Amino acid sequence: MALEITKELLNNVEDMIQNQKDAALSELFADIHHADIAEVLDELSFDDAVYIIRLLDSETTSDVLMEVDEEVRENIFEQLSTKEIAEEIDELDTDDAADVIAELPEERKQEVIQQIEDREHAKEIVELLRYDEDSAGGLMAKELVKVNENWNVLTCVKQMRQQAEYVTRVHSIYVIDDEGKLKGRLSLKDLLMASTRAKISDVYIPNVDFVNVNDKAEEVANIMRKYDLEAIPVIDELGVLVGRITIDDIVDVIKEEAEKDYQLAAGITQDVDSEDSIWDLTKARLPWLFLGLIGGVGAFLIMEGFHESFSENAVLFFFTPLIAAMAGNVGVQSSAIIVQGLANDDVKGSIKNRLIKEMLLAALNGFMLALVLFAFIWGYSGEVQKAFAISVSLIVVIIVAGLIGTFIPLFLHKRGIDPAIATGPFITTSNDIFGILIYFTIAKMIIGF
Known part of the structure; x- marks a missing residue:
């Protein structure tokens, strides 16, 4: 059962540290899993966390250090000598040890490696550091x-x-x-x-x-x-x-790949979290927001080209947000399914077959939604021609959005680009523009304005 990290527990730990009750602290943490100890350290000040690291034995603290937040671990290591860090690393498996050493500043890496007593262990760690961290060599441990x-x-x-x-x-x-x-x-x-x-x-x-x-x-x-x-x-x-x-x-x-894909889908281009600086968060978010701005300007220019017809066909203008929203939603749904399939290696067969399947699916969904929309507009305004024009436009927009949402991630994957970038703002913006263009073009053809 997981330890519940309460305010009372944290206050108790801080009190024991302040009064240097080392025996009581050691007894408290003796039967606690290292992952729970790490959670406690994440909630304490850096000085208190360092105090506990120095108090507990290296076998325990080495496991704890692998569980704490990376920023907390970096700050703890800043307070420890190279010999103390080496003692912790000596207790770790080679893969974890290599990960920890890779986080250290360049000048401290060599100092820590030289301080590791088990020279064979140190040699294996150095060997692992030569591999790319995102490769099998960077993940593996030498112990077997x-x-x-x-x-x-x-x-x-x-x-x-x-x-x-x-x-x-x-x-x-x-x-x-x-x-x-x-x-x-x-x-x-x-x-x-x-x-x-x-x-x-x-x-x-x-x-x-x-x-x-x-x-x-x-x-x-x-x-x-x-x-x-x-x-x-x-x-x-x-x-x-x-x-x-x-x-x-x-x-x-x-977990890391899922977090990265989630951020890409949300329009965040860098690996960031809520604790990062405002500048880092801005750099991660701004590019896709800028793309959205360009998309909005593009939609404005398309609508501006049909502005003369707005006075006689105001109902078309009122349904523009619906068309844009449906295009964006369908595109995101389609791309999300493909991205998930590519991540799990479940997408098989040719792109052509996948596009045909998505077109049929989009046509079926679009037809059912168009029937509901046609009935609503006809009942609300009594204008059959305009209801027909908007409904047909919806079907075509949904089909095109589905095809775009399917094709782009497959295309990016073929080019070695992370297909997760195709979800979120990218698909939404592109489908907004194409959706509005298709909407007014079909409406003009049917109504004749």
């Missing part, structure tokens, strides 16, 4: 259990015991050859059932999912999601097993 295909079962078990000491959780046992190349995986059941003299090459499973160090993080996430994997091995260009990626790292990738 691997066995040689030429070992017998007895030797294998002995080696596994030694390796498991340095692995927090053993998800899989990987099999390699004498050159370190990945050959397959080993079932624990098969290992237990086999004779102690049997060779691993006779009992291992050759079929194993894997990724390359240079594969994109999103590709790794899709593979692990598709095959329900808790961990996946990582190989280099020569096929040598170099690490593994676990599900907790992939959850972080999925």
Whole structure:
């Protein structure tokens, strides 16, 4: 059960820190999960957070530091010496350690690495820092259990015991050859059932999912999601097993990607949050707002071209917001479905088939909505011709909006551009302009003004 972070608890912690009741603080946090401790630190002042970090043992605080907000962690590290940071990093798995060191200022990175006592651990961290953070190499940890295909079962078990000491959780046992190349995986059941003299090459499973160090993080996430994997091995260009990626790292990738896509869909071009400066938030929001401004001016110019007919056909003017809104809504719906499908790798087949399907769907929705709108306008004004013109325009606008909302994200995806940019203001603005242009053009053709 999650710890409830109450005002009373925080006041109690602050009081114990102020009165230096170290024993009481240690007892309080002894049975609390590191994620809950991190939540407490997020609510405290930086000085109080540093006090607790220095009080608790490195094994606990290293896990806590991975859970706290990034800004809080940066401020805590500013208060710690390079030796103290190195002691915390020494307790972390290599992937987490590399992530933490990557956040440090350049001049402190080398100082911290030099202070890490376990030189083999430090060497593996440095190796991980060479990879792009959005690649499989940047996500992987070096800790894993691997066995040689030429070992017998007895030797294998002995080696596994030694390796498991340095692995927090053993998800899989990987099999390699004498050159370190990945050959397959080993079932624990098969290992237990086999004779102690049997060779691993006779009992291992050759079929194993894997990724390359240079594969994109999103590709790794899709593979692990598709095959329900808790961990996946990582190989280099020569096929040598170099690490593994676990599900907790992939959850972080999925969360970050979802947040980025959500912000793009809302018209925010940079990765920001509510705590960022006004200037950073302005830079992230202004480009799409400017696009909306241009779209509004474009819609004005289109309507201005038909201004002479407004006096005789005022009802057309009154339904302009409805047409623009329907165009924007349909476009966003269509693009959201496509973007979601692309993110989950569920969009199959040709663009042509996808557009035909969307056109039929939009036509059906447009026809049903147009019937309701026609009945309303006819009943309200009694003008059948104008009701017919507006209703037909609505059907065409919805079809075009659906096609635009489908085609643009597919087109961007083909060009290697994040299709999430196609949702939100981009689609809304473009469909507003096309919608109004189509609306008045069809109305003019039918009514004849």
